[in-house]
Amino acid sequence: MKCPFCKADNDKVVDSRASDEGMSIRRRRECLACLRRYTTYERVEDTPLRVIKKDGRRVPFERSKILEGLRKACEKRPISTEQLDRVVDDIEVEIYRKYDREVPSKDIGQLVMERLRALDKVAYVRFASVYREFKDVNEFVAELKPMLSSDQKKEIP
Numbered sequence: 001m002k003c004p005f006c007k008a009d010n011d012k013v014v015d016s017r018a019s020d021e022g023m024s025i026r027r028r029r030e031c032l033a034c035l036r037r038y039t040t041y042e043r044v045e046d047t048p049l050r051v052i053k054k055d056g057r058r059v060p061f062e063r064s065k066i067l068e069g070l071r072k073a074c075e076k077r078p079i080s081t082e083q084l085d086r087v088v089d090d091i092e093v094e095i096y097r098k099y100d101r102e103v104p105s106k107d108i109g110q111l112v113m114e115r116l117r118a119l120d121k122v123a124y125v126r127f128a129s130v131y132r133e134f135k136d137v138n139e140f141v142a143e144l145k146p147m148l149s150s151d152q153k154k155e156i157p
Contacts, residue, residue: 001029001040005034006031006034006036008031008032010031011031012030013029024043025043026041027039027040027042047101048060048061051103051104063088066088066092066108067084067085067088069127073130074123077120079119079120079123087115087116087119091115112127125140125143125144
C-alpha cells in the first residue's frame with residue numbers, strides 16, 4: 001500500500017484488529033521509507049442487489065418501493081405501520097438469503113402477495129389486481145375462488 005505521506009510502496013503492518021463490531025479490520029502500518037505510521041481499514045465490499053424488471057431493465061433494489069406498494073394495498077385497512085415494516089423486513093431478509101446479485105421483480109411481487117394473503121385478504125386482492133394486471137372481472141373472480149373455498153372449509157365444523 002502506498003504511504004499517504006511519501007507515496008512509497010513499501011510498508012509493514014505493525015498492528016491488526018477487528019473494528020466496527022467485526023465488520024472491518026483496522027491495520028496500523030509503518031512506512032519503511034519515511035518511518036511514519038498510518039491507519040488503514042479493510043471492509044467487505046457490499047454488492048448492491050439489482051432488480052430485473054419485466055422489460056429486462058436492471059435497477060437498484062429499493063426496500064421503500066415494497067413498502068409503498070404495501071401501503072397502497074393496505075390503505076384504510078386495520079393494519080399498523082409496524083406490521084407493514086415487519087412484512088417488508090421479512091421479504092427483504094428472504095430476498096437477500098435467496099439471491100446473490102439480481103432478483104426478478106416477479107419474485108418480489110410473489111413474496112409480497114404471499115405475505116399479504118396471510119395478513120389481510122382485502123389488501124391481498126387489491127395488490128393482486130394491480131400486480132397481475134387483471135384484464136376483466138373473470139380474472140378477478142378466478143383469483144378469489146381459491147380464497148373463498150379455503151375460507152368456507154375453515155368455517156365448516
